[in-house]
Amino acid sequence: xxxxxxxxxxxxxxxxxxxxxxxxxxxxxxxxxxxxxxxxxxxxxxxxxxxxxxxxxxxxxxxxxxxxxxxxxxxxxxxxxxxxxxxxxxxxxxxxxxxxxxxxxxxxxxxxxxxxxxxxxxxxxxxxxxxxxxxxxxxxxxxxxxxxxxxxxxxxxxxxxxxxxxxxxxxxxxxxxxxxxxxxxxxxxxxxxxxxxxxxxxxxxxxxxxxxxxxxxxxxxxxxxxxxxxxxxxxxxxxxxxxxxxxxxxxxxxxxxxxxxxxxxxxxxxxxxxxxxxxxxxxxxxxxxxxxxxxxxxxxxxxxxxxxxxxxxxxxxxxxxxxxxxxxxxxxxxxxxxxxxxx
Numbered sequence: 001x002x003x004x005x006x007x008x009x010x011x012x013x014x015x016x017x018x019x020x021x022x023x024x025x026x027x028x029x030x031x032x033x034x035x036x037x038x039x040x041x042x043x044x045x046x047x048x049x050x051x052x053x054x055x056x057x058x059x060x061x062x063x064x065x066x067x068x069x070x071x072x073x074x075x076x077x078x079x080x081x082x083x084x085x086x087x088x089x090x091x092x093x094x095x096x097x098x099x100x101x102x103x104x105x106x107x108x109x110x111x112x113x114x115x116x117x118x119x120x121x122x123x124x125x126x127x128x129x130x131x132x133x134x135x136x137x138x139x140x141x142x143x144x145x146x147x148x149x150x151x152x153x154x155x156x157x158x159x160x161x162x163x164x165x166x167x168x169x170x171x172x173x174x175x176x177x178x179x180x181x182x183x184x185x186x187x188x189x190x191x192x193x194x195x196x197x198x199x200x201x202x203x204x205x206x207x208x209x210x211x212x213x214x215x216x217x218x219x220x221x222x223x224x225x226x227x228x229x230x231x232x233x234x235x236x237x238x239x240x241x242x243x244x245x246x247x248x249x250x251x252x253x254x255x256x257x258x259x260x261x262x263x264x265x266x267x268x269x270x271x272x273x274x275x276x277x278x279x280x281x282x283x284x285x286x287x288x289x290x291x292x293x294x295x296x297x298x299x300x301x302x303x304x305x306x307x308x309x310x311x312x313x314x315x316x317x318x319x320x321x322x323x324x325x326x327x328x329x330x331x332x333x334x335x336x337x338x339x340x341x342x343x
Contacts, residue, residue, distance in 0.1 A: 009127030010323045012063040015053030018324045019126075024064070026129045029077035033131050036089060039146040041125035042068030042315075043339045044154050044181060045246060046093070046269070048327050050120050054271045059120045067093045067118035068153045068340075069125020070146040080134045088146070090138035090153045091118045091125050093293045097136070110292045126320060128343050138299055141307035151181065151313040151338040152306050154293065159186035159244065160302040161294035162265045163193060166240030170194025173238040175230055175257050176215070178245030178268060179206035181338045186242055187213040188311040189302075198230055198238060200250075200257075202333075209314065209336060221249075227256035237262060246270045255280055255288070263287040315340045 007026050010019040029035045047065040049055060059065075073087045083089065097104050097112035104112050116133075118124045123131070138153055140146070159182050168174045172195060176186045179201040190197045191214035198217040199210030207218040217233045219226050231237050237259030243250050243266050251274035254264040264286060281288060294302065305311050314337025318326055326339050 004129070007128035008320060009064050010320050012051045012059070012065060015051070015058065019051060019327075021321050021323065024127065027123070027131050029075055029080075029131055031078040032080060032134050033077040034073045034080060034083045034089070034134060034137065035075040036069070036071040036091070036130050036132055037074045038069050038071035038125055038128055038130060038343050040070050040150045040340050040342045041066045042150040042154065042181070043323070043326050043330065043341060044068060045330060046154070047119060047126070048330055049269065049271075051327065055269070060122070063120070064123035064127050065119040066125030066127070066130070067091055067095075067120070068150045068155070069130055070140055070150045070153070071130070074129075076134075083134050083137065088140040088144070089132060090140055090150070091130055091132050092136065092138055092153050092157070092299060093117055093120075094295070095122045095136060096133040099135075107295065107297075109295050126323065126341070136296060138303065141303055144307065147315055147317060147340045147342060148313055149303070149306055150340050151185065151315065152302055152311070153299070155182045155185050155313065155338060156189070156306065156311065157294035157299045157302040158182055158267050158291070159242065160189050160305070161298045162186070162242045162267045162291040163189055163195070163240075164298070165289055165291045166242055166263045166265045168195050168240035172196065172240070173198060173234040175200055175238040175241040175254070176210070177241060177243045177250045177254060177257075179210045180244065180333070181335065182244035182267065184209055184213065184337050185311060185313055186244060187215050189305060192305055192310040198233060200226060200230070201245075205336070221253070227253055230257040234259070236260070239263075240265065242267065244268050248272055248274045252277065255286060258284070258286050260284045261286070263289060265289050265291050267291050313338055317342050
């Protein structure tokens with residue numbers, strides 16, 4: 001076990017204010033928990049929303065964000081039997097769930113009303129150490145690059161589950177709307193799952209990234225009518241649309257891009273609402289579905305795609321001292337793929 005008693009961490013003391021990088025006490029694992037010395041953590045748009053207090057339910061006070069952390073177990077709490085010192089594990093947005101409610105019993109643990117969320121209701125991976133729940137910690141595959149695999153713990157599992165929810169079959173069309181930290185991985189999962197991909201974004205460099213990963217059709221929403229372009233390119237609209245974008249207009253456009261009997265899946269979480277074309281939804285039999293990250297099984301499957309070399313998140317390394325600058329770049333859309341903080 002590490003003998004460190006303090007750690008460096010980025011803390012949200014006031015919603016909307018810059019994060020403070022400071023020294024905190026290293027947490028002590030309780031029953032069923034493990035202490036992890038972090039090697040890397042991805043920086044997700046959700047972390048930015050948490051720090052700004054964008055959502056109706058505020059995060060915990062004095063929050064340490066982060067839910068794409070990867071590190072080594074250095075200590076375990078009472079009763080832990082499936083993790084040992086030295087294991088490579090990660091945290092995730094779904095930090096824990098109760099296991100006994102209706103949704104947990106039905107295999108929908110992400111909807112558990114008693115769930116705890118990493119880097120939101122529980123301190124996360126924006127520090128040199130973090131706690132994980134033995135039952136919910138991600139088991140990182142042997143040989144994984146901690147920096148490259150970190151984004152799979154949120155971006156990867158979120159889009160993988162979203163694509164499953166879209167119910168697009170191999171050979172059918174799927175639109176990936178927003179080619180950022182989530183979207184660029186979604187393109188790779190979709191291609192690996194046999195889908196034909198339309199990439200939609202506002203930036204040509206993001207679309208070029210999608211093309212390198214196998215997107216067949218590229219649509220820049222600032223150049224003409226994006227809905228008409230998708231409908232024409234796919235012969236009537238995509239069988240599924242996965243919205244990872246964070247601009248409200250993307251959600252209304254998704255309805256228009258979906259073909260009859262298709263499914264639009266929302267995973268992006270901008271503040272506010274979006275205009276729903278109810279007539280189109282009803283007349284064309286469209287399913288509109290929200291998808292919240294993924295279960296432990298989804299995460300294991302998503303990590304397996306990485307372990308088999310089928311997906312490779314695009315990552316840029318940075319330091320926790322630069323977290324406020326990283327957030328500024330993220331908000332401005334100036335990040336290709338994912339920024340990963342290394343310790």
